Amino acid sequence: MTTKTDYLDVLIVGAGLSGIGAAHHVQDAFPNRTFAVLEARDAIGGTWDLFRYPGIRSDSDMQTLGYRFRPWTDEKSIADGPAILDYVRDTAAEAGIDRHIRFGHRVIGADWSSEQSMWTVTAEHAGEIVTLSARFLYACTGYYRYDEGFTPKFEGTERFRGEIVHPQHWPEDLDYTGKKVVVIGSGATAVTLVPSMAADAGHVTMLQRSPTYIASLPAKDPIANTLRRVLGNRIAYPITRWKNVAFSTVTYQLSQRLPRLVKAFLRKAQERQLPDGYDIGTHFTPRYNPWDQRMCLVPDGDLFRAIRHGKASVVTDRIATFTERGLALESGTELDADVIVTATGLNLQIFGGAELSVDGKPVSLPETLAYKGMMLSDVPNFVFTIGYTNASWTLKADLVAEYFCRLLARMDERGESVCVPVNNDPTLTTRPLLDFEAGYVMRSVAQFPKSGSRAPWQLGMSYVHDLVTLRHRTLDDGVMQFS
The missing domain is CATH 3.50.50.60 (FAD/NAD(P)-binding domain)
Known part of the structure; x- marks a missing residue:
């Protein structure tokens, strides 16, 4: 009709x-x-x-x-x-x-x-x-x-006895309390999921083929909140807005023109937030320059904190096949999992x-x-x-x-x-x-x-x-x- x-x-x-x-x-x-x-x-x-x-x-x-x-x-x-x-x-x-x-x-x-x-x-x-x-x-x-996210074709998914979930279609009744979770991916969705799930899961592993640049920013902007208290919302908002535009513009331009400087800055910041001796070169140093792809932000370093406290870990490897108990990787390592989240993109x-x-x-x-x-x-x-x-x-x-x-x-x-x-x-x-x-x-x-x-x-x-x-x-x- x-x-x-x-x-x-x-x-x-x-x-x-x-x-x-x-x-x-x-x-x-x-x-x-x-x-x-x-x-x-x-x-x-x-x-x-x-x-x-x-x-x-x-x-x-x-x-x-x-x-x-x-x-x-x-x-x-x-x-x-x-x-x-x-x-x-x-x-x-x-x-x-x-x-x-x-x-x-x-x-x-x-x-x-x-x-x-x-x-x-x-x-x-x-x-x-x-x-x-x-x-x-x-x-x-x-x-x-x-209506659908992107999931690569993985070998052996039918053998896995646990649950496989795509973030775009998250089940309301999914209970991962105390369970072993593997999040496949390294983008914005993955770095959000890992620390959030780590609060209740037994352990969360972020499995990535290659690293992404990740920077930590305060969840609460002290300058913005101070300006708002002093000047009120109407005046403080455009000031903060332009401050943040200037910051992001300078960061992007530095990344494009002086990538080594930005790489060094990010690495120093990660060294301060990760355990001593952590393999940053393998897990947090991409092959490309900063902002050749979108940079991920983690509020108050929540991902790094979860790693530091032993609630989360990062594995950089490729999947050979799904197994009954989890994932077999190309390196020969096996990851046990009760829940696998395919944060593999859109x-x-x-x-x-x-x-x-x-x-x-x-x-x-x-x-x-x-x-x-x-x-x-x-x-x-x-x-x-x-x-x-x-x-x-x-x-x-x-x-x-x-x-x-x-x-x-x-x-x-x-x-x-x-x-x-x-x-x-x-x-x-x-x-x-x-x-x-x-x-x-x-x-x-x-x-x-x-x-x-x-x-x-x-x-x-x-x-x-x-x-x-x-x-x-x-x-x-x-x-x-x-x-």
């Missing part, structure tokens, strides 16, 4: 951190405009509602992961998942955005009509097909596939898997270029959000929403209905959209739009640069075409 719904000015897809932020910007800038948010699941929060594994938390500070327009007021800067979820839901409720969300609507396709200057969006809802018409389509779906999926078309012709995403990392070449009135890989996602999400509102205001002022970026530079060369060596990126990036060799066809990873470009520079750059 198909049901036709009302015309909307803006249709936002996704009610996670990005979608709620986008809706807030649109509603604040255009109180008389009609908009709706389509959410495939039945709750607000996106990642922060879906992931329920022990210890889930932010992997960056909340002064930059939080919205520019709504201060983060909790004492913890590295916050747990439930606190972040409350923040997102409270933001939606306070602004009345929750009344504009249509839950259980999974977008499966969208077609742009040049004749009508309109998107027709098709969604599944309660076993029916629903279509909506919108002037602008705004995708805030992130780039993770939410699958990427852009736009939630929805298929785009223009005048009935399917859009081949790998043949498109990403304009300023937020629009697609030759695809009219379409905006999407992809955050930074070297800083908090919301920094970019806020800027994209602000740019979109500038764009819409300019079009209203001049009586225009269509905007579309067009590449007229035959010398432009292409490259992957995400220039990042992480495994989850390398597996799927070929299915994504491309980046160009020059601005504005690049997905920037500098907040300061994007701040100038998206918030202040002219919209009439010769690439964006209005009609």
